[in-house]
Amino acid sequence: MVRRTAGVGRDATRDDVARLAGVSSAVVSYVVNDGPRPVAAATRARVLDAIDKLGYRPNTAARSLITGKSDLIGLIVPDVENQYFATLAKAVEKSAAKRGLRLVLGQAQPDQLPDLVESLAGHQVDGIITATPLPPDLLVRTGRLTVPLVKLSLDQPMDAVPSLSPDFYGGAQQAVRHLAEVHGHRRIALLTGGEPMDVRERGWHDALLLLGLVPDCRVQTSWTTAGGRDAALPLVERFPEATAVFAASDQQAAGLIAGLHALGRRVPDDIAIVGFDGALVGEFTVPPLTTVGVPFQQMSSDAVDQLDGGTIDKRIYPTELIVRESCGCRVGTE
Amino acid sequence: MVRRTAGVGRDATRDDVARLAGVSSAVVSYVVNDGPRPVAAATRARVLDAIDKLGYRPNTAARSLITGKSDLIGLIVPDVENQYFATLAKAVEKSAAKRGLRLVLGQAQPDQLPDLVESLAGHQVDGIITATPLPPDLLVRTGRLTVPLVKLSLDQPMDAVPSLSPDFYGGAQQAVRHLAEVHGHRRIALLTGGEPMDVRERGWHDALLLLGLVPDCRVQTSWTTAGGRDAALPLVERFPEATAVFAASDQQAAGLIAGLHALGRRVPDDIAIVGFDGALVGEFTVPPLTTVGVPFQQMSSDAVDQLDGGTIDKRIYPTELIVRESCGCRVGTE
């Protein structure tokens, strides 16, 4: 076939650049990648010039084919619209960009994960970060997968997958203890979206026991703002004696505040609330949400590092209580 | 080089499959792609079997190299953490997934756009959807770009880029008219994050004029919840006569509600508010936010279609007033 020259409708290739610069295509490669061989300054200049003239841009697919890397990493979340995952996605994208990696975003519920993972692997992503829990069978197949996987912000069972997460257990305890020790609450309910006795629930449960209190007020709903709102009624009906609640996510806490308000309950006067996440949303609820902050940025950055040759494997990050007003504290409006 | 057989540390290739199935590599391709040539049922079964045994997954990079398509589309937003863009991203991802396309998410402020676009183009994305406004010079270069571009949810100036957006102008008017005609407000302020006289502002401005009112209360802040909150003080100080405000985004409206609350002002009694977006956040503010809803799903789906061979070019989508309580309406808590 006749070799076409660069023109409309076709990207310039490395050969075009080579021809224009009057060098071999290998040299173009050397200057683009700054190696593996040195190039004379004058030659380099000519090549750079040609690149600019042609608007040449290396074809990542071709490069990927040969190097086996794509500079792409996959991020799997259940739902980006959820503030928590949006914050996570933002942090991961930033960390990735800093390393010249691009983010392929996939949303999936656990049952769609296998397909999504296959698809990402097909796209030669250099690694996958998942904030959606993995179904056990996927875990088994993981051994066969060539793609590095790391779990982010998920409970950490005994498996072989590298995993980075906040200290769900300790954080939940912080929340409960604040409610009990600072504000004197003795009936502290749990609002969760998780499985019975997931890590946050255990934190709540054990903290209460340690305090000599009874962990018997538990409401389960979906991990969403709507879920939190809808839980308001069951909460006040089933546990009228509860004067405080630890919500396992800020999304739910925000919804709960709205739901409680609609029911005529005052927060924190009638019911105090502490959330979990430290997501943006808690800053703007009325009243502002006291919550357990997690180090998104740090975790995300480490997750990317991990794929980029790191060796963190498993790590649990300390949380920090962010005191605002929904717990009953008075803080100056800054 | 000696041909290795499939084994640990290396993905199975089409050749491996061909060998195992005892067919040529072309046939493998035919069954994988369902064409362009027919394959005998028995042969197809053998191939499928081999694929399964080997865990074969076509290498998208290689395919992309030859077809020129990557099944990847780029989405550029200023900030995924922002609820509005998170909702957009979710919708776009869903529409893309439905067509077998994967989403590459990039965050960028206008000045970083050129690099990001270059990078995405290098990754051979089949198209780029941007919800970050394009700097004019990028627009010029666009002519040289091989990558289809479509603007999503952005103001539509006179340029040659396909663009899909809600009816910012009409929507703003809806909001203002509701405040004036239904609730009798005569001093309706504008809270915006946009340039002076952007489309939403023009809608507010013109609606007021049409109503015989004066468009002289304008507060500008950032397009964020924090921006909305911080605007509360300037708003009440500079325009104490304002009894209502049209906020150009729900993010800002949510922040404004919080800020106003901190200042001791009641919404909607002291100040009524109508937002713009119909984002999730407005559902859970206290009081719930009346807002101008935009058809995220439809726009996003059309944007993906557009890249996928569509010919929509420019389209403006009708908005719909979502009446809740921040405007002063009483609606049953459902």
Add this chain to the structure above:
DNA sequence: TTGAAAGCGATACCAC
């Protein structure tokens, strides 16, 4: 310091 050339994995045309 530069160039020729061998692939990377997959597609699709052209014979058989």
Add this chain to the structure above:
DNA sequence: GTGGTATCGCTTTCAA
């Protein structure tokens, strides 16, 4: 209905 094979754009070894 199947099987060679040229080719996509690029990296990198080996010679020059």
